[in-house]
Amino acid sequence: CLTSSCPIPPFQISFNRKTLKRHQIMHAQRAPLALLEGSTLDRKGESAASLVSRLWKVSNSTLFQMMLVTVLLATVLGDCGPPPKLPFASSINPLYDTEFKTGTTLKYTCHPGYGKINSSRLICDAKGLWNYSIFCAIAKCEPPPDIRNGKHSGGDQEFYTYASSVTYSCNPYFSLIGNASISCTVENKTIGVWSPNPPICEKIVCRRSQIPKEGYILCGSSLIYCEANNEWYLSLPSCISMNGCTNLPDISYASWERNDYNLSDHKIFEIGTELKYLCKPGYRPALDEPLSVTCQENLTWTSSNECERVCCPTPDLENIRIMNERRYFTGRCVYAYGDYISYTCDEGYYPVSVDGESSCHTDGTWKPKMPACEPVCSYPPSIAHGHYKEVILITPYPEATYECDEGYVLAGCATIYCKSFHWQHAPPQCKALCLKPEIVNGRLSVDKDQYVEPENVTIECDSGYGVVGLKSITCSEKRTWYPEMPRCEWEAPEGCEQQALPGRKLMQCFPNPDNVKMALEVYKLSPEIDLLELEIQGKMIHSGKITIIFPKRGKKRRLVGFIQYGSLLFCISTIPLAPISW
Template sequence: MARPQPAPEKAGPLSDGPGTGIGSRAMELLWLCAVLLALPGARGDCQKPPRFAFAEPLTPLNESYPVGTRLMFRCRPGYTVARGKFPFIACLANSSWSENPDFCIGRSCGPPDIPNGNFDYQTDLQLGATITFTCDIGYRLVGKPSAQCEIDGNDVSWNNIPYCEIIPCLPPPVIQNGQLISGDRDFTFGMAVTYRCDEGFALVGDDTIHCTASEELQGVWGGTVPVCKVVRCDNPEVKNGIRLSGFGTAHTYKNTVSFECQPGHTMKGSNVVTCEEDSNWEPPVPTCEPNCGPAPQFPFAEAEGAVGDSSPAGTELSYHCKPGYTAASERSSVVQCQDDGTWAAEPDFCTRQQCAPPTIENGAVAAENFLFETVVTFSCHPGYKLKKSSSAKCVVAGNGVDWDPAPPYCERQPPEVLCGEPPRIDNGMHNGTNGKSFAQGSVVVYKCKDGFTLAGAAFLQCIAGDQRWGVWNQPAPQCRGGADVILVGIFPLLLALLVMNI
């Protein structure tokens, strides 16, 4: 059975914009859809389609259309086919038209040209959009402050584009005894004009004013218009001073003079003064006064805070006592620089602190006084011995003074122990023959003459005996020789033979 062929329709243009037609492949797909909808089994009709504000049908509309009908539209003036969409709707099998919203969109008016200004918008710049205008600083808007994108024939355009004009100023004020350097011309926002005074007059104030704008965007001159006055300041002189700049005797408005003082003097006031409009120097002309050299140094006190190499007359320096010293009563610790450049101070306004007088039982202390940094010496009475250091010094201790080291003490000594002359021996001698008495602990050594042998201890030591007398710790040895030696040698041998019963 042959496939039914639908009656051909006259196809109108798919778009009123250049280059927006549907391709041949797309047309084939559309015709295929129409054929399928016309096959047996398709039922129902579609009512007249709704009216679109952005498009109109190519042919007059009927009251109803069979399923499969495709209606083509063209975009109304001010609209163009949206990218990726086709201007048609189709009657579907459920007797409703296919959805294809906004297949035509408003054309763009594009950004407006507004020199020296700008525009603001909340959406795009398409048909129906509204924009507002602003001008750059120094310009004001001429025309309506907003515009709307409207249809203009077959296209769209802005219904109103204002322009920005530069804000003008009236001619600047005229001053007495002076004139404008700029001359006659038109004055607009941002321009500056400069004044100058006639000969013999000084310009008081800024010599330049600028054309600015008020809140109502009216041109006004910013700044204070200067005046031309006669200003003459007396020639400044500083005793004991040297002028560094501003030489000459004539001085007018805003002239400056700078000074420095001669060596040995200190400046009071500013070293630079300016001639002001009331013909006076501001600040007042300084003075140079004699100064004192570095702050005086004392062995007993030091200045409070940093002090420079020189100080002007009248300067007062406060001192505090160094450790080990204390403030003297009814004497001031303030040192003052006098008008003759010398420092004045009361003598010895700090005095040495005194250590407590040291005492030593069974001894004596030798010292001239007990003031700070004094050294004392100690000694013991007979029969006593000094323990610890024999001297001490009065030094700083905390907020006061004390002895260092602490004073010693005297320890009682036992009576001296003496031994008499060591015993003499025959055929021998000892090394203590030159002494008559020997202290406890003394040691003497014995030895025999040639041919004799020492029998007994060779060393004797003096040890304590009863009361104060000493004794030698063991009997004196003997020096033996000749037959005594032989007997002494044979006796041990005989004793051994007896024991062994030989």
């Protein structure tokens, strides 16, 4: 601890609850100053107020330092900091805490190559120290064994510790068989042994191989090995007379075609031998000539047609900003197989390839697409009798949602999406809604409240009634039925139009007896009606259940009148009475 010449603090100084650790006090040069600047000490979580302000009044600096150290040590003894890092063992469980209470016990395990010789526990004692004894000992091996006709690199040590290694070498004219190096390892966790077994040195002699002569070529491996069984490995090569071409020409980016024999097994090719080859994927012949070479009489191969990279089309760089690219300059094209471009587009445009990256492939095309920038999707197309209610364009995948005007219904998907800079599907259509037609004395083939364009229905009249107009009508775009709505009118049975006969024959002209009765009563009134016809024109007479109507006389036709009796309406003309629609 060092003395400090700080001014005397006021007695009302307040101390923070900041804890100063024991190792900080013992090792930090300015520990007293740190305390006097407003820190307190903490022991086992309880605040210990320091009478620091009183110590400032001590005039003797030595006495001040002794008293300060006494106060500091009294407040920090007890808890332990992090346990020490041992070179021979480590804690069984992970340690995350930095403080441990008195009495805390940690269990350790020995590292590989060490054996346990004592209790492997660390205990935090009352003095705040970790208490333990050496409990792991490193495994030891005896000196490595000696071998005949050789030696090892080890010294004269009495023992070798775990992981030590030595290397063996043989005397001249002897060959080493086995592993040259062995290491000190552990068996049963405590016993040190050398592994693997040491090598041996033996004298190995192989018979002398044939020496190639001039004018011959070597057929086989040029490097062979004398094995422990006094035999050569690989097989001895042979020498054959050179009466053909050797050393196949090296053609870049090409491979030989498959043929009846393996080219790798041939060292010489007869005069006239023709060998064909192919350019590798991504390459093509530089010249429009055959891809083959032939062995000539001068024992040389004819010149070969070289292979060069396949070219890709040069992209239009309008609205493109190239961020990165790799190019192999061939001299024949701007971009070739293996080149790639990473690019972005000007505002309002999107790259046609994913993430703005394209590469030139083996077939001479850009994948996934040639670099290009296309404008984002414009506003979606308009539709008849409808409109789009929501359009989202500022996104990589714009979308538009449609709705129809009142009286129309949407046919198709309400939302369409823009992908690859085009609206992917045709917009939906708005189909007209037609109300259910009202048919008197009839019915519809399909009965619904509403019908959607271009639905059609067929009119079917009740018994005794016939359709006037076309039976089939269609719901049109104008929300009306086309053609004109038909109607159902009563149809008199055959023979009733000529005369009205009383009794049984009259019943054939009417659907029920009540109508016949009313018709007879009207028939009885016909003389009176004839008189009234002469006197009254264009007037209506009402008496009880019967109402007589006389329209004005036409120029070219006889006067026609109407008699209403209950729910029936009868026609008065040159023909007998007959009921009509009412």
